[in-house]
Amino acid sequence: xPDESFxxxxxxxxxxxxxxxxxxxxxxxxxxDTSPLSRDLDVARAAGHPDLVAPPTFSTTFTMPLIExxxxxxxxxxxxxxxxxxxxxxxxxxxxxxxxxxxxxxxVDELRTRAGSHMLTLRCEVxxxxxxxxxxxxxxxxxxx
Amino acid sequence: MSTPSxxxxxxxxxxxxxxxxxxxxADLVRxxxxxxDFNPIHxxxxxxRVAGLPGVIAHGMLTMAVAGRVVTDWxxxxxxxxxxGTRFTRPVVVPDDDTGALVxxxxxxxxxxxxxxVRVARIDVKAVFDGKSVLGRAxxxxxxxx
Numbered sequence: 001x002p003d004e005s006f007x008x009x010x011x012x013x014x015x016x017x018x019x020x021x022x023x024x025x026x027x028x029x030x031x032x033d034t035s036p037l038s039r040d041l042d043v044a045r046a047a048g049h050p051d052l053v054a055p056p057t058f059s060t061t062f063t064m065p066l067i068e069x070x071x072x073x074x075x076x077x078x079x080x081x082x083x084x085x086x087x088x089x090x091x092x093x094x095x096x097x098x099x100x101x102x103x104x105x106x107x108v109d110e111l112r113t114r115a116g117s118h119m120l121t122l123r124c125e126v127x128x129x130x131x132x133x134x135x136x137x138x139x140x141x142x143x144x145x
Numbered sequence: 146m147s148t149p150s151x152x153x154x155x156x157x158x159x160x161x162x163x164x165x166x167x168x169x170x171a172d173l174v175r176x177x178x179x180x181x182d183f184n185p186i187h188x189x190x191x192x193x194r195v196a197g198l199p200g201v202i203a204h205g206m207l208t209m210a211v212a213g214r215v216v217t218d219w220x221x222x223x224x225x226x227x228x229x230g231t232r233f234t235r236p237v238v239v240p241d242d243d244t245g246a247l248v249x250x251x252x253x254x255x256x257x258x259x260x261x262x263v264r265v266a267r268i269d270v271k272a273v274f275d276g277k278s279v280l281g282r283a284x285x286x287x288x289x290x291x
Contacts, residue, residue: 030175032166056226090230
């Protein structure tokens with residue numbers, strides 16, 4: 001049974017996550033994204049970007065491991081083995097680039113139990129080293145009650 | 146079906162160039178490594194069946210990522226995407242063979258609005274596997290170039 005007292009709370013900011021060029025290239029390859037902006041530094045800079053441009057869902061590489069660690073922590077009481085991903089939203093305040101140092105704060109926004117399922121909404125606020133917002137992600141995660 | 150649209154001149158109702166792709170077990174393993182999501186339902190039939198699934202399924206985030214290519218391939222620059230979201234309505238079951246699961250992705254310009262001097266398009270994305278939609282209400286907001 002998930003601990004409802006977590007709702008409305010946030011976890012300490014995690015980071016910095018260093019966005020490596022090779023990680024961007026690896027992720028782009030894994031999703032079949034052939035954009036030269038994600039691979040070729042000269043092309044990215046010529047197009048006005050400070051470094052390689054990460055594909056839109058790249059933030060999952062550092063947000064989902066943090067979410068998994070929270071959900072596997074017995075303190076919260078979540079059944080990770082039967083979890084499915086219900087919904088995902090990502091809002092970009094700016095693109096993620098190679099060389100970024102990013103900090104992620106998980107917010108426990110909502111927990112509902114309905115029709116035999118626990119439905120949990122976790123929001124990640126991603127900011128750069130100066131505190132400027134980079135992305136906001138929201139994940140609806142579902143597990144059996 | 147209308148002619149695939151030029152993003153700089155995009156209008157409501159335009160269709161984006163569609164994508165047809167096969168997700169194989171190898172793709173799932175590669176994505177697991179790249180994303181850090183090693184949940185065994187994405188690589189072990191045994192664990193997937195214990196979880197009540199017919200077999201190994203693709204990561205929802207992989208389906209979301211490949212479906213997003215219909216938008217980023219079209220505008221040519223991922224930094225133009227302002228938001229992207231979807232519901233995961235059905236699993237993509239990936240067989241242990243050389244062909245994998247065929248996923249067909251389409252995108253339609255749902256709306257174009259002016260926002261702070263730039264044109265922003267809402268793209269409605271559809272991803273179909275085995276004759277059924279696997280993403281629900283998948284939409285991306287993207288700044289149109291030029």
